Amino acid sequence: MSKHPLLSETEGEQQLLLGNEAIVRGALEAGVGMITCYPGTPSSEVVDTFRRIKAFDRYHMEYSINEKVAMEVACGAALSGSKSLVCMKHVGLNVAADPLFTTAYTGLPGGLVVLSADDPGCHSSQNEQDNRAYARMAHLLCLEPSSAEEACAMTKEAFFLARSLEQPVLLRTTTRISHMRGAVTLGQLPKAPTTVSFTKNPMRFVPLPAVARKRHQAVLDVLAKARIIAEHSVFTLETLHENVKIGIIASGVARAYMADALEQLGIADRVDCLELGITWPLPTERIIRFLSQHVAVLILEEGDALLERDIKALAKEHGLSTLLSGKNATLTEVLEYATPLVQTRIAEWLDLPQRPSAPDQALLSATQELPNRPPNLCPGCSHRAVYYAARKIFGDEVVYSSDIGCYTLGMLPPMRCADFLFCMGSSISGGSGFAKASGSKVVSFIGDSTFFHSGMTGLANAVFNKHSLLLVILDNGTTAMTGHQPNPGMVQESLGEACQHLDIEAIVKALGVTNVRTVNAYNLAALTKTFTELKDMDGVRVVIAKQPCVLYARRALGKRPPNVARVIAQNEDTQRCLAEFACPAFIKNGDEIAVDESLCSGCMVCLQVAPKSFKAVKRQGGQQ
Amino acid sequence: MNNRLRIYCTGVGGQGTLTATNLLAKTALMNGIPVVAGEVHGMAQRGGVVESVVLLGGWKAPKLAFGEADCMLAFEPLEALRGLPYLAKGGTIVASSDPLPPLSVSLGAKAYPSMQEISQTLNKYADKVYLLPIRTLGKENGSIQSGNTLLLAAACLLNILPFTVESLEKAIQTFLPEKLHASNLASIARAKTALKEQGFLS
Structure with missing residues (x-):
């Protein structure tokens, strides 16, 4: 190789x-x-x-x-x-x-x-x-x-x-x-x-x-x-011109916007620059010298006004009268900078007439009306099946505590299975506190990688402090959202010799949870039965819903079911499946519903949602 | 600084937009043209909008805001419409005319604009618009994705990109896996006739 x-x-x-x-x-x-x-x-x-x-x-x-x-x-x-x-x-x-x-x-x-x-x-x-x-x-x-x-x-x-x-x-x-x-x-x-x-x-x-x-x-x-x-440092860069009394101090990506904005304004040779590559500790002597050589200095930094505050403090400490400018209504601490924004800010600062032209408002509102392509759970994603079952059994009677991963998208309708989220691992501990203080029933969702990341400690705490919640571990065997990186839940054959697989069920049991069920996340009957049984119990209950991430299964494990789903009847059940299960592989032509067979993963969950509306047929064109 | 060119690329996740724009950037660098490119990864997964930018000739910032692009390469017609605010006045568009309907359209909640409407709107805001059925042509040449290369080749032939079709061929042979060479080279060869068929080249 x-x-x-x-x-x-x-x-x-x-x-x-x-x-x-x-x-x-x-x-x-x-x-x-x-x-x-x-x-x-x-x-x-x-x-x-x-x-x-x-x-x-x-x-x-x-x-x-x-x-x-x-x-x-x-x-x-x-x-x-x-x-x-x-x-x-x-x-x-x-x-x-x-x-x-x-x-x-x-x-x-x-x-x-x-x-x-x-x-x-x-x-x-x-x-x-x-x-x-x-x-x-x-x-x-x-x-x-x-x-x-x-x-x-x-x-x-x-x-x-x-x-x-x-x-x-x-x-x-x-x-x-x-x-x-x-x-x-x-x-x-x-x-x-x-x-x-x-x-x-x-x-x-x-x-x-x-x-x-x-x-x-x-x-x-x-x-x-x-x-x-x-x-x-070579990363403390000064660009000085003869007889120029105005300057900019910039750091990070703002330096790139500054360079392009000055070029666009045609004033690159009329403004001095001090660019900071090492931004802590600050090269204070260089900054003081730059300030003292200029009557007005603009500070450009994306994010918080950290440099600005430090430089203003330095100027005060050294009794410098340089006029200092930085963040304002044009360049704020919120969102990213962009060249036209920086250009506008520099033009305001120097009182130049040139302003980048504003985008066409009519065009902007017209583009906002276009059909969107929002992120969505993939066709065949097992999270969709778990959320479908959860919504069927728990509806709006419970509060859903979600976590960080693809499955956060369960917030979207029709699933609506996320009511709050703080950070990695918070589904369990945040859910525990919510349930304890309010008396509400809480259902928490966490992925396998997030469970290992910081869910285990929350679960140990929930058992130790006798919290009451139903935890669903969405175990797809990989760190899906960031690109299928390994985690201890990944199967041993994928991990290879360098890593050791850890068994989630064994960990959950070892942490003292006695009510643990492992189910196939594509099996709606098993999911609904398990959720129904655990729904009204007290204490910590854990469901491990297992099914490899559909993209990971196809790409890395080489697994793709031989069949796809096909619509065989147009009726109320078919419509209900479209409305409540909403798989991205469904297509609607007028009132008729079909399955896009090139998108269908073959999970066959729709056959369980509406058994009389779909059937499995052999995939055309064989394995990809 | 006269050869400065800011290109906004847009398409749908899984289409190969990023591969194509990366190829474009590498071809530029191979020709000694200063290049920065930018892309957004992460939640833009399969089926989502994928945007990237390629800035040639000495720009520093790897990002384009509304009204900044001299040229838009759109690998999907609806995304060409959505990307229109990025185009500067007097800008040029080379775009695919093969739609990939989003979920809201497949589910019947929204309507996909007709190609006639799309073409009219694009022509209203852009100086020049070139629409080509790149997925159809790519498929004829052995891979749908090679249609993306056809779009790049068309932009070369129309003198929008500052390098030749030959250097694009060389970049394909240098940077793409060998199994993709045949279809991509065939699609480059097809670009000229495709432009003639649409009346864009005589």
Whole structure:
């Protein structure tokens, strides 16, 4: 098998890489020895790429069961002397924050780089939190690339800094950077990762209060050194012009919008720029000098006004009279920036007449009327069958506590099986509290990967504190939403030799749940019977609804049923099936309902919903 | 900076839109044209709208907002309509005329606009509109997906993209798996006659 292009040893070669692939290349060039993660958009491609290029002679890697565990495994590896990378989406860092804050005190001699992929605009997330705040709170160096080329170079630099300062470094991207493609010039690929040896030193690495107090000062000393590095870094970029008295300070993806906006306005040579690649600690001397050289400075940063507040404080402290501008009604702390927005903001700031033309309102409202393509559970998704049965048996008598995965889409009509959701794993614990305080009956839904992530602890708590809820574990045997990454629930044959399958039913029982049923998620009769039996009982009851994710079964396990469903009668039952089961493979032509056989997965749940309306027929064209 | 071109690509999940736009970006880079591209992954799964952008000639930001695209490559006609606000005044559209109805249409809740309506609206807002039955033609050449390449080739032949059909052929041979070469090369070859059949080329 030929070597993957990302492992090319041709220095100077140019490749078009996804931002996340550029991070992989940067880590390889830095000599990364250990990679861990919990998958989450927009970070997932980093570790998926490490898995795909299979250079296992260079590094160890794992999909950990949650971000805290991923962080701790990576911290352990970095402490032992390996350059380590841990990857997660922004909300994952909340889960992983505990070990991060303390390892920042003790330091990690091997070097740890923490990738936080933030998601301004909530493309696939529950909030827009700006994780640059973690750098400030946990005392971490923070690097923020604005291009694919920088994603590679800054990852390499992050490892250099993490190793030389023995301090965890935060590499912070946003969706646009992680999922952009750009040219990357390859550097040298080392033969093997470089490690340092671990020397026992409990007075540093065991943070008893006496140790921790000293280490707090130690981390501040390291940050003082890092500040000087930031002052001289190649990633602190100044563009100055003769006799120009106005300037912009920018970071992250806002730098890209700034460059395009200045170009569009035709004023690139009339505005000075200070671009910050290391955004914590701030290169304060460079900032003060820039401020003192300019009468007016605009600060551009997507997300929270963190730079803006710090720079305003610096200006005040140094008695500078530079007129500072930043966020306003045009550029807010909400959603993503865009070139026309930044262009408008710069034009407002400089009182220029040019404004990007506003979109045609008539056209915009016309496009909003077009038939949409909202995300939906796939044809043959077993979650649909479970939700159908749940709605039949529980209706609106219960409160549905949902969790994070494809199955959150069960919120949509006609299923309407999600009433609230906080975060990964909250279906069980949030549901417990809701039921206890209100006396309502609660049905919780959680997927297999999310159960391992942080559902198990909630379940142990529910048993321990004698909560009352019905938990349905939607076990599709993979981490479906983020791209079928392995988790302990995956079957052994897919996991291979590197991982050990864990049995969910055995875990649930071991956690003290006595009322446990495992059912085939495609078997409506079994689902409805089980739900009916458990409905009015008290205490913790668990149903494990098993059926592989239909896409995973087809692509990875090579399983596709030989039959598809066909409509054989047009009647009330057929109409009811369309309205209540609403499989995306159904087609309606006038009043007639049919099944699109190219979309039908062959799950045959519709035959159970309306037995007299459908029949199974051989799939045309054979296996795909 | 005169060769700057901002392309908005849109299609339906599972159609191969991202593969096609990635091929376009790689071909540009192969020709020494500075390129940034952007795509949104995640909840845009099978059947959802998939948008991506390719910016040529020195742009930095991997994103397009409304009114910014010089050109739209639409791999599905309804998505061409939906993407229309992204097109700048005087922009060009190359789009598929083979519909893929969304679920709300299959379920009879919404109507899919007629090709005549789509064509009229596109022509109202764009300077030039080229509609081609790319899925039908792709299928004739051995794979529906190769119709996406036909659309790229058509954009080359119409001098919208700043590189030749030959370099697109080379990119296919360099970057796509060998089993896909024959159908994609056939679809490129078919692009010229397809444009002639529709009266877009003489």
